[in-house]
Amino acid sequence: MGDKATIADSFGPLLRATLGPRPAVSFEFWDGSRIRPDGDSAGTMRVRSVDALRHLVWAPGELGLGRAFVSGTVDLDGDIFLMLRALQSTAPNDARLGAGAAWRAIGAARELGALGRRPPRPPEEARPQRGPLHTKRRDAAAISHHYDVGNDFYRLVLGPSMTYSCARFVPDDDGSLETAQRAKHDLICRKLGLSEQSGMRLLDVGCGWGSMAIHAASTYGAQVVGVTISREQVELARRRVAEAGLSGKVEIRLADYRDLRGEGFDAISSIGMFEHVGSKRAAEYFDTLRALLRPRGRLLNHAISSPGGSVMRSRSFVGRYVFPDGELVDVGEVALAMERAGFEVRDVEALREHYARTLRQWVANLENDWEQAVSLAGAGRARIWRLYMAASALGFEDGGLGIHQVLGVVPEATGNAGMPATRRSWG
Incomplete structure (x- = not known):
C-alpha cells in the first residue's frame, strides 16, 4: 500500500489505549492490515467493516462492541474461551479513556470515516421496555425474547436432555451432559423428599421443556404441575410428556407464578427461574410459593447468583x-428472603464449577x-449464544458468578420439619 496509512496504523493507538499496550490477541482489519501481539496470539479478532467502529462511536463500550459482534462486523477466530480470557487479562483495570486518549479516539474515528450515519441495530436486540420492572406483561416479553427462539435451536445447544440449567457431574458417571443433567434432577428430587411410593404433588416453577417434571413423575411417581410463560416451551413440554406416557401424571400450564392460588403442593422446584424475578419481587415470589406448600413442604430454589447482586442493565x-x-x-439475600417468607433454610449448595463445565x-x-x-436461529442469534455462554463459563470459573441450590422447608406448628438428620439421604 506504499506510504498510505493502513487501518491498523490509524486504529492501533486507540486499541492500545483501551486494551493495554500488549493485546494478547491479533487484530485483522477490512483492508487486510493487522496488529499482532508481541508474543503468542490467543486468536484473531477480525474487524470486517467500518460499521464496527460506528457501532462503538454511537454506543461506546460493551453495547457497541456487542452490536458489532452480533451484526458480524466483528468476529472472533480461534478458541473463544482463550480469546476472552486473554482480552480480560490484558485490558487495563480502569477501562475509561483519559481526555487525551478520548481525543485520539475521535481523531482516529474521523480519519477512518466512522463518524457518519448510525448503523442499524441488529434485529436480535431487545429494545428497552417502558414502565415498572417485572409486571406480568413486561416479564412475558422478556421471557419470549430469550426462550421463544426455536425449540430445535435449543435442542441443538442443550442436547437430548433439553435442560437449560446447571448440570451436576458425578465422578463415577460417564461425563456426558445428559447423564449430568439427570443427576441434577435426581439430586433435586431427593432434596425435596420425593418418594416413589407416596405420589407426592410437585410444582415445577419455570418448567422449561418439562425435563424435571418428567424425571420426577417417571422416577418418583410424583404428580407434577409445571408452569412457564414461554409458549414454545409449553408446546414442546406437553408433547414430550405425552411421548413419555405421563399425561396422567404431568400437567404443563402456560401460567405466571403470580396466578397460582388456592392449590396445595408437597414440594416446589424452581430451577433457573429466580433470575427473572428480581430482588424487588423476591418477597412476593417466596410468599406466593410459601402459601402453596403444605406443612413440612419443601422448596428448592436453584438460581445463578452474584456477590453483592447484579442487575442486567x-x-x-x-x-x-x-x-x-x-x-x-x-x-x-435469597436465604434471607426465604426466611422472611416463613421458610426454614436447611441447606445451601454451590455448584459453580459444574455450571462452567x-x-x-x-x-x-x-x-x-x-x-x-x-439455519435454525440466524447468524446473529447463534453469535449471541456463543459469546454469552463462553463469557459466562469464564465467570463461573473465576468466581464472578455463582449458582446455589437453597433448600427451605415449612415446619409444622410444633416445629417438626420432617427433614433427615444429615445430607446422606440425598448424597
Whole structure:
C-alpha cells in the first residue's frame, strides 16, 4: 500500500489505549492490515467493516462492541474461551479513556470515516421496555425474547436432555451432559423428599421443556404441575410428556407464578427461574410459593447468583441481547428472603464449577453444528449464544458468578420439619 496509512496504523493507538499496550490477541482489519501481539496470539479478532467502529462511536463500550459482534462486523477466530480470557487479562483495570486518549479516539474515528450515519441495530436486540420492572406483561416479553427462539435451536445447544440449567457431574458417571443433567434432577428430587411410593404433588416453577417434571413423575411417581410463560416451551413440554406416557401424571400450564392460588403442593422446584424475578419481587415470589406448600413442604430454589447482586442493565450486552430485565441476587439475600417468607433454610449448595463445565459443553454443541444452528436461529442469534455462554463459563470459573441450590422447608406448628438428620439421604 506504499506510504498510505493502513487501518491498523490509524486504529492501533486507540486499541492500545483501551486494551493495554500488549493485546494478547491479533487484530485483522477490512483492508487486510493487522496488529499482532508481541508474543503468542490467543486468536484473531477480525474487524470486517467500518460499521464496527460506528457501532462503538454511537454506543461506546460493551453495547457497541456487542452490536458489532452480533451484526458480524466483528468476529472472533480461534478458541473463544482463550480469546476472552486473554482480552480480560490484558485490558487495563480502569477501562475509561483519559481526555487525551478520548481525543485520539475521535481523531482516529474521523480519519477512518466512522463518524457518519448510525448503523442499524441488529434485529436480535431487545429494545428497552417502558414502565415498572417485572409486571406480568413486561416479564412475558422478556421471557419470549430469550426462550421463544426455536425449540430445535435449543435442542441443538442443550442436547437430548433439553435442560437449560446447571448440570451436576458425578465422578463415577460417564461425563456426558445428559447423564449430568439427570443427576441434577435426581439430586433435586431427593432434596425435596420425593418418594416413589407416596405420589407426592410437585410444582415445577419455570418448567422449561418439562425435563424435571418428567424425571420426577417417571422416577418418583410424583404428580407434577409445571408452569412457564414461554409458549414454545409449553408446546414442546406437553408433547414430550405425552411421548413419555405421563399425561396422567404431568400437567404443563402456560401460567405466571403470580396466578397460582388456592392449590396445595408437597414440594416446589424452581430451577433457573429466580433470575427473572428480581430482588424487588423476591418477597412476593417466596410468599406466593410459601402459601402453596403444605406443612413440612419443601422448596428448592436453584438460581445463578452474584456477590453483592447484579442487575442486567439495558446498556449491557447480556441485558440487551440475552436476558432483558434479568437480575442475579446475592445468595445471602435469597436465604434471607426465604426466611422472611416463613421458610426454614436447611441447606445451601454451590455448584459453580459444574455450571462452567455445563456451559463449555453447550458451546461445543453449538460450534460443532454451527451451520445448522445458523439455519435454525440466524447468524446473529447463534453469535449471541456463543459469546454469552463462553463469557459466562469464564465467570463461573473465576468466581464472578455463582449458582446455589437453597433448600427451605415449612415446619409444622410444633416445629417438626420432617427433614433427615444429615445430607446422606440425598448424597
